[in-house]
Amino acid sequence: MLTLLKFLTESPPSHQFVHIDFQAAHRSVNCKIKRLIDIAGALVGIAITAIIAIPLAIAMQFDNPGPIFYSQTRCGLKGKHFRIWKFRSMVVDAEQKKHLVENQASGFIFKNENDPRITQIGRILRCTSIDEFPQFWNVLKGEMSLVGTRPPTPDEVASYESYHWNRLRVKPGLTGEWQANGRSSVKDFDDIVRMDMDYQHKWSPLYDLQLIFKTVSVVLTRKGAY
Structure with a gap:
């Protein structure tokens, strides 16, 4: 709550971000074509998810x-929380072991190129982004979009500076500017925020489709994935 109050009373550093009224949702939120x-x-994704779920479940039981x-x-x-x-791409007690892993990223994200908590099956899931497939259900429910911003955790948001809230003017997405143009190779949170804001400026239904196709290409070449 204190962070939100700071947002309403402060302006972001002029050399970093352009201030945008957080209270006004981005125009993409109410676009019927985007929906x-x-x-x-989401319907196609859920069908694929249902097909691969059983063999994945069997493989996981052998792995972890x-x-x-x-x-x-x-x-x-x-x-809004959802x-x-x-x-699952990590060991069952991954959250309890998080403090044992070095964070190689800067800001309000956590990244480690060789995170020991990731299982063998999990590395395959992450490199191919298959671990994200269940989120098609979130997209169908309207909590997420195919294209948007990376959905942060509540503890990350609790530490946001006022200008960081601007990235939450759009729905979170399965993919976005960051995933299509850097993926895990981008390790500075402020760089991710800049990319999120760039997406809001560039947005159109056609641009969403471009990012979706670019993401497929990035995933197939495993560029920036771990």
């Missing part, structure tokens, strides 16, 4: 027994 693309993509899905609370449009779903 139709989301629904169509435990649940097939992993869920976590994330912040969506205007900071539960995100993924195929």
Whole structure:
């Protein structure tokens, strides 16, 4: 709450970001064409997810027994909480071991190129982005979009500076500017915020489609993935 009050009373550093009224949702949020693309993509994605879920569940039990899905609370449009779903790519007690892993990123993100908590199956899931497929359900529900910003965790948002809130004017996405143009190779949070703001300036339904196709290309070449 204190962070939100700071946002309403402060302006972001002029040399870093252009101030945008956080109270006003981005025009993409109410675009019917974008929503139709989301629904169509989500239905296809859910069908694929259902097909691969059973063989993945079997493989996981041989690799690291435990649940097939992993869920976590994330912040969506205007900071609203929702539960995100993924195929589990880490050991069952990964959260309890997080403090043992070095954070190689800067700012309000956590990245480690050789995170020991990631299972063998998990590395394959992450390199191919298959671990993200259950989020098609979040897209269908309207909590996410196919294209948007990376959905942050509540503890990340609690530490935001006022100008960081601007990235939450759009729905979080399965992919976005960051995933299509850098992926895990971008390790500075402020760089991610700049890319998120750049997406808001460039946005159109056609640009969304361009980012989707570019993401597919990036995933197939495994560029910037770990």
